[in-house]
Amino acid sequence: xxxxxxxxxxxxxxxxxxxxxxxxxxxxxxxxxxxxxxxxxxxxxxxxxxxxxxxxxxxxxxxxxxxxxxxxxxxxxxxxxxxxxxxxxxxxxxxxxxxxxxxxxxxxxxxxxxxxxx
Numbered sequence: 001x002x003x004x005x006x007x008x009x010x011x012x013x014x015x016x017x018x019x020x021x022x023x024x025x026x027x028x029x030x031x032x033x034x035x036x037x038x039x040x041x042x043x044x045x046x047x048x049x050x051x052x053x054x055x056x057x058x059x060x061x062x063x064x065x066x067x068x069x070x071x072x073x074x075x076x077x078x079x080x081x082x083x084x085x086x087x088x089x090x091x092x093x094x095x096x097x098x099x100x101x102x103x104x105x106x107x108x109x110x111x112x113x114x115x116x117x118x
Contacts, residue, residue, distance in 0.1 A: 002087055002115040003094040009081035011107030014052075031102045038084070038100060047083035081108070085115070 013019035020028065039046045058069045081103065088094040091112065098110040 001090070002085055002117065003091075004083055004085050004113050004115055005094070005098050005101065006080055006111040006113065007082040007084075007101060007103050008109045008111060009079055009103055009107075010109060012081070012103040013106065014081075031106075034100060034102045038097065041086075041097070043087040044097070045085040045087075047085065049082040050080060053079035 011019075013023055015028075023031075038044055054070075056070075060067045060069075086094055086097055088097065091114075094112045098104060098112050101110050104110045
């Protein structure tokens, strides 16, 4: 079964931020190594990191009129920061991979959702 793993950044330190610069070089290298290991898993189709939520534009259509709003639909600490697709035998296997995503242990959360098979 295929799962999408949505990386909700939460308070995870991001490269280039003050919080990231507060991590030791060893901690920073550990984060990069963990993501590299996940992306090298043959069952993973890497996604991409997304720009911060404040760069988003939200689109709605009301009464046939297209309306746009700067920023995400909702203000939330759990803003989506990236994603990848995983081929796994079952939910438990997908959860095991999600637990290895650095954001899961650094203030964020990983949403594991099965994809509709066509």
